[in-house]
Amino acid sequence: MVNYKIADESLADKGKESLYVAENKMPVVAKMIRDRFTKEKPLKGITIAGCLHVTKETANLARTLKAGGAEVYLCGSNPLSTQDDVTAALVQEGIHTFAWHGNTDDEFYWCIRECLKAKPNILIDDGADMIVTAHKEFPELISSGTILACQEETTTGVKRFKAMDKLGQLKVPLFPVNDARCKNQFDNELGTGQGIISAIYGMHVLFAGKNCVIAGYGHCSSGMALRARGLGANVIVTEIDPIKALQARFAGFQVMPIAKALPDADIILTATGCKHVIAPTKEMFALLKDGVILGNLGHFDIEIPTKELYEHAKEIKPIRSDVEELIFPDGRRIYLLAKGRLANLVLSEGHPSEVMDMSFALQALMSEYIVKNKDSLKPGMIDVPVDIDDLVGILKLQSMGIDIDELTEEQYKYIHGYEEGT
Numbered sequence: 001m002v003n004y005k006i007a008d009e010s011l012a013d014k015g016k017e018s019l020y021v022a023e024n025k026m027p028v029v030a031k032m033i034r035d036r037f038t039k040e041k042p043l044k045g046i047t048i049a050g051c052l053h054v055t056k057e058t059a060n061l062a063r064t065l066k067a068g069g070a071e072v073y074l075c076g077s078n079p080l081s082t083q084d085d086v087t088a089a090l091v092q093e094g095i096h097t098f099a100w101h102g103n104t105d106d107e108f109y110w111c112i113r114e115c116l117k118a119k120p121n122i123l124i125d126d127g128a129d130m131i132v133t134a135h136k137e138f139p140e141l142i143s144s145g146t147i148l149a150c151q152e153e154t155t156t157g158v159k160r161f162k163a164m165d166k167l168g169q170l171k172v173p174l175f176p177v178n179d180a181r182c183k184n185q186f187d188n189e190l191g192t193g194q195g196i197i198s199a200i201y202g203m204h205v206l207f208a209g210k211n212c213v214i215a216g217y218g219h220c221s222s223g224m225a226l227r228a229r230g231l232g233a234n235v236i237v238t239e240i241d242p243i244k245a246l247q248a249r250f251a252g253f254q255v256m257p258i259a260k261a262l263p264d265a266d267i268i269l270t271a272t273g274c275k276h277v278i279a280p281t282k283e284m285f286a287l288l289k290d291g292v293i294l295g296n297l298g299h300f301d302i303e304i305p306t307k308e309l310y311e312h313a314k315e316i317k318p319i320r321s322d323v324e325e326l327i328f329p330d331g332r333r334i335y336l337l338a339k340g341r342l343a344n345l346v347l348s349e350g351h352p353s354e355v356m357d358m359s360f361a362l363q364a365l366m367s368e369y370i371v372k373n374k375d376s377l378k379p380g381m382i383d384v385p386v387d388i389d390d391l392v393g394i395l396k397l398q399s400m401g402i403d404i405d406e407l408t409e410e411q412y413k414y415i416h417g418y419e420e421g422t
């Protein structure tokens with residue numbers, strides 16, 4: 001029996017088409033690993049709960065885990081990123097799914113609880129909400145050893161777990177999959193980088209000639225800065241980290257404090273992982289130019305002070321799908337993308353399947369690794385093993401028909417030694 005609560009089961013055929021489109025672009029997780037999992041069943045008897053954006057890419061991860069023998073439960077990691085056609089297809093394929101587009105905060109946590117009630121052995125989180133809820137409300141899953149280990153997909157989640165670990169409150173072995181090279185150097189850089197497209201979807205705006213302020217210069221935002229420049233925008237970067245600020249400057253971007261950047265900004269995109277990148281004050285709001293587009297690509301909806309902007313507006317008008325015009329008391333208009341939530345997911349279907357292939361290949365292989373190594377894992381943060389990270393790189397290259405060189409024995413000795421010098 002499949003357990004589920006979704007929006008509309010009649011969307012299954014449309015969902016299947018989406019899954020098929022993604023599958024063809026995800027040769028590593030949806031073909032190479034899936035074929036092996038189908039034969040070897042490394043996840044037999046294991047229940048896996050994923051709190052992830054329920055997209056066509058995530059659906060393909062779920063199918064692979066199921067092919068490996070796992071019982072799979074899914075809920076959304078963001079109320080606006082769930083693709084309702086995909087959930088309908090998932091239910092038909094026997095994946096227990098609790099997710100629908102536009103759920104409330106209460107419903108969001110209800111869905112998480114439904115997944116935790118299934119007593120999962122592995123949790124795959126995106127943003128830490130499911131694993132934190134397990135700690136707070138389902139401690140017996142941890143104390144009984146039911147949860148073998150957990151995996152985290154995104155930068156914000158990893159930050160939260162590092163904070164928990166520092167306080168001695170992280171009670172499960174946790175793999176920060178986000179920090180693997182095959183994840184953050186591709187998904188974050190290219191996927192979020194292409195998030196610029198979501199701003200274009202939102203307003204159908206020409207970037208050329210615009211002043212585009214990018215808040216943050218980590219993997220996510222540096223990808224965006226480059227692409228905004230490629231589209232002809234004048235890009236201004238804001239940072240709090242001196243090294244990242246220098247990297248942005250030496251990459252040729254203007255760098256300045258946000259308060260200085262705001263008055264000329266036509267488009268503002270945030271991906272810092274922090275809160276209140278634009279401070280929620282009348283003084284800061286007074287700096288925003290009439291017609292400015294505000295989009296956030298970080299995990300939570302507080303980078304842009306969404307709540308306070310809504311409160312400040314005298315009128316809020318939906319103008320396109322997932323875009324609102326906020327009219328301030330003095331008549332200035334602000335265009336807010338995706339209610340301040342991850343515009344890259346809400347407005348443009350999430351990161352492209354090709355990069356999610358690598359992230360989700362890591363997630364699939366890490367689930368297998370956890371089962372194989374369950375008896376030796378200790379609570380706390382544990383890096384994704386380098387050989388698994390490398391394997392995903394190798395498989396991705398293979399799938400693209402690209403060969404690379406191998407070190408000769410002589411070269412291997414040279415780079416691992418110190419004796420040969422001048």
Ligand code: RBV
Pocket residue numbers: 053055056057058126127153154155187191299345349350351352356359
């Ligand atoms: N992300 N998932 C998708 N298409 O399923 N797109 C983006 C998808 C993940 C990505 O790995 C990122 O770290 C996270 O969403 C942010 O919540």
